[in-house]
Amino acid sequence: xxxxxxxxxxxxxxxxKSLSNEELSQRIEGVRSRLGERLLLLGHHYxxxxxxxxxxxxxxxxxxxxxxAGSSACESIVFCGVHFMAETADILANRPEKMEERSGRRxxxxxxxxxxxxxxxxxxxxxxxENAWEDLGEIIDNSDITPVxxxxxxxxxxxxxxxxxxxxxxxxxxxxxxEWAFARTSRVLFFPDQHLGRNTALKMGITNDQMPVWNPFExxxxxxxxxxxxxxxxxxxxxxCSVHQMFTAAHVHAFREQYPGIKILVHPECMQxxxxxxxxxGSTGKIIQTVQQAPAGTQWAIGTELHxxxxxxxxxxxxxxxxxxPVVCMCATMYRIDLAHLCWTLENLEAGTPVNVIExxxxxxxxxxxxxxxxLEVH
Numbered sequence: 479x480x481x482x483x484x485x486x487x488x489x490x491x492x493x494x495k496s497l498s499n500e501e502l503s504q505r506i507e508g509v510r511s512r513l514g515e516r517l518l519l520l521g522h523h524y525x526x527x528x529x530x531x532x533x534x535x536x537x538x539x540x541x542x543x544x545x546x547a548g549s550s551a552c553e554s555i556v557f558c559g560v561h562f563m564a565e566t567a568d569i570l571a572n573r574p575e576k577m578e579e580r581s582g583r584r585x586x587x588x589x590x591x592x593x594x595x596x597x598x599x600x601x602x603x604x605x606x607x608e609n610a611w612e613d614l615g616e617i618i619d620n621s622d623i624t625p626v627x628x629x630x631x632x633x634x635x636x637x638x639x640x641x642x643x644x645x646x647x648x649x650x651x652x653x654x655x656x657e658w659a660f661a662r663t664s665r666v667l668f669f670p671d672q673h674l675g676r677n678t679a680l681k682m683g684i685t686n687d688q689m690p691v692w693n694p695f696e697x698x699x700x701x702x703x704x705x706x707x708x709x710x711x712x713x714x715x716x717x718x719c720s721v722h723q724m725f726t727a728a729h730v731h732a733f734r735e736q737y738p739g740i741k742i743l744v745h746p747e748c749m750q751x752x753x754x755x756x757x758x759x760g761s762t763g764k765i766i767q768t769v770q771q772a773p774a775g776t777q778w779a780i781g782t783e784l785h786x787x788x789x790x791x792x793x794x795x796x797x798x799x800x801x802x803x804p805v806v807c808m809c810a811t812m813y814r815i816d817l818a819h820l821c822w823t824l825e826n827l828e829a830g831t832p833v834n835v836i837e838x839x840x841x842x843x844x845x846x847x848x849x850x851x852x853x854l855e856v857h
Contacts, residue, residue, distance in 0.1 A: 494818040502817040509824040515551040522559035524783040543567040555587045564589040564836040565633040587836045590819035601717030602670035604634040606694035624659035625667045640845030645852040649761035652678040654856045669715030677746045677753045679712045722747035725781040730755045733779040744781035
C-alpha cells in the first residue's frame with residue numbers, strides 16, 4: 479500500500495485564502511525564481527488557467543511524470559494534478575537508477591491539496607480488485623488472465639498488475655497494450671474505466687457480449703454468471719470518469735443539427751454511444767494535436783474536460799470550438815488546486831517544512847515499476 483507522508487507546516491493555509499490572485503501570483507513567482515531549476519511545477523491539461531500559467535511543464539499525467547523524472551537538477555516536484563499523478567511522479571522520479579544518479583537523494587513530490595483525488599481511480603480499491611481476482615480464480619484459471627490498469631489508478635493497483643503479470647496503459651496506447659496482453663493470455667481484466675476498455679476492445683473486433691462488467695459491490699461474481707465470465711475476452715470494471723460520463727448521444731445529435739458539418743471530437747473515456755458517433759476519438763494528446771493540425775474554419779464540438787476545451791478555444795481562434803455538453807462539466811477534484819494552495823505549498827517548501835508530501839513505499843514502487851516498464855516496451 480502506498481503511503482503519504484505529512485510534514486509540519488510553518489505556514490497554515492487559511493491566511494492564503496484571503497489574498498488576491500495578483501498577490502498570490504507574485505509570491506508564487508518569487509519562490510520559483512529563488513529555487514530555480516531545483517523546483518519543477520507540473521500542470522495537468524485539466525488545471526485552471528491561473529495555475530497553468532505558473533507551471534514549468536504542461537501535459538497529461540504520464541507525460542508529465544516522465545518529463546519530471548528526466549530532470550537531473552530537480553530536487554522538488556509540485557504536481558498540480560490529482561493524487562494518482564503525484565504517486566506516479568514519485569515512482570518514476572525516485573526509481574532505483576535515478577536515486578543512484580543522485581547519490582541516494584530523493585526528489586520530494588508534493589500535491590497542493592490532498593483532497594485532489596480522482597473519482598474514477600477511487601472506483602477500484604485494491605481490496606476490491608484482490609477479491610475479484612480471487613473470485614475469478616474459482617471459475618477461470620488466473621494464469622490465463624492479464625490484469626490491465628489504466629494509468630488513472632492508485633499505485634497499489636499498478637503494483638497488483640506488476641505482481642500478476644499485468645501491465646499499465648494510457649488512453650493513447652490502450653489498443654497496443656491489449657494486443658500485448660492477448661499475445662500472452664486469452665482474457666484481460668481491465669480496470670478502473672469500463673468505457674476506455676470497451677471502446678478500445680470494440681475497435682479490435684471484440685463484441686459487447688464478450689465483455690461482461692464486474693460490479694465490485696455485487697457479492698456473486700460481480701453480478702455475472704459463470705458462463706458469461708467463461709466466455710469473456712475482456713472483463714470490464716464498473717468504473718467511469720465523472721467528467722466524460724456526462725456527454726451523451728443526444729448532445730452529439732443536437733450539435734450536428736445546429737451546426738451542419740461540425741466535427742465531433744471526444745475522449746475514449748466517453749460512453750460507447752458517444753464514441754460511436756464521434757468523428758475522432760482519442761487521448762488528451764490526440765485531441766490537442768487534432769485541433770492544432772486542423773485547417774482554419776473547422777468547427778468542433780469537443781467532449782472532454784471544460785478547462786482544456788476553453789484553452790483550445792482561446793489558443794485557436796481560427797477555428798470554431800464548442801464544448802460538447804450544455805452542462806458545465808469540469809474535473810471538480812482537479813479544480814481544488816488553486817493559487818492559494820499552490821502558494822502555501824511553495825512557501826512551506828522554501829521554508830524547509832514541505833507539506834502534502836507523496837511518498838510511495840518501496841514494495842509498491844517496485845511492482846508498479848514492473849507494470850510501467852512493460853508498458854514502455856509496448857509500441
